[in-house]
Amino acid sequence: MAKQDKPAAEKKQGRLKQIVASYRMTKKSDPRIGLILLGTFLVAGALGFLLFYFLPGGWILDVLTAVLIGLLAALVVFGRRAQNAAYTQIEGQPGAAYAALGLLRRGWKTDSAIAFNKNQDLVHRVVGPPGIVLVGEGNPNRLKPLLANERRKHERVASETPIHEVIVGDPNVYAGAVPVSRVAKHVQKLGRAVKPAEMTDVLARLKALDANRSNIPLPKGPMPTNLKGARQNMRGR
Incomplete structure (x- = not known):
């Protein structure tokens, strides 16, 4: 006992x-x-x-x-x-948006730093009910070509899946940017265009796309701790 x-x-x-x-x-x-x-x-x-x-x-x-x-x-x-x-x-650390996206619950697939540059501007990807969401963090002017390039790649393998672009930052500095504290809620409010049964096919297509990234070195520096732990602690999990 x-x-x-x-x-x-x-x-x-x-x-x-x-x-x-x-x-x-x-x-x-x-x-x-x-x-x-x-x-x-x-x-x-x-x-x-x-x-x-x-x-x-x-x-x-x-x-x-x-x-x-x-x-x-x-x-x-x-x-x-x-x-x-x-x-x-x-806030302000590379990977902050990815940490915030960790608050998304079951039914979402998040991949970190699928694209980046030498200035550590990052593009993360979320797959869920709205479709494919490309989340950029860093300098908005440098992020635009990164997001546009990723959109083209994803449209080639998942042309029927809606693709959204989100830039994380200070909305007072860059119009349309989403604060890191609200990025998870913003992504959840993008709608429901992909059914759970369709997620498997979308993820399989993206897996083939990501196979070409396997040898790309990740940007240096630690990622912030996932914010999901703070919420779980309050629930006693």
Whole structure:
């Protein structure tokens, strides 16, 4: 019985370590996170207690319910601020858009740096319900020929599949650019043109295209950590 309980205990400790790591990461760019979470817990807990105080039941149940409400509110706030802190820390780094695209759920296929130049302007590819999405990050003027070249290549092997182009950056600097913090949501809102059953054929066509890239060296420098971990930590996964 002890052997069966050991993995569960180790898994619980792993989750706690992830939450602690997320908190430390968030505190670097959000020093007031501790006070904010404490205030959220107290305010939400007090409101929960007042709400249930006038309902039938003992005060012990009211206190327990208030504590649970306070904890839930604090976790929600923590999750959002941790994700914002992660965006802040990776913004401007090569590969930031790819890290943000990691928030896309099941049913999406993301490939990093399918095209790039010596200035580390990158083009990533996402395949999902909207079709093929080419996501560029870097200098918009240098990205235009990269995206145009990739569009031509993809049209040759998947001419019937819609192809979208997205440039990640500051919309105040380049009109039409999508901030890294919104790129995943932007891609999800591009529509639904490819059915799940058609995805297999599209991916097979792209695999043949990518076979010619196998000997191309990847750009130097580490990719930012996938943002998906911050969200999973808040869910206890």
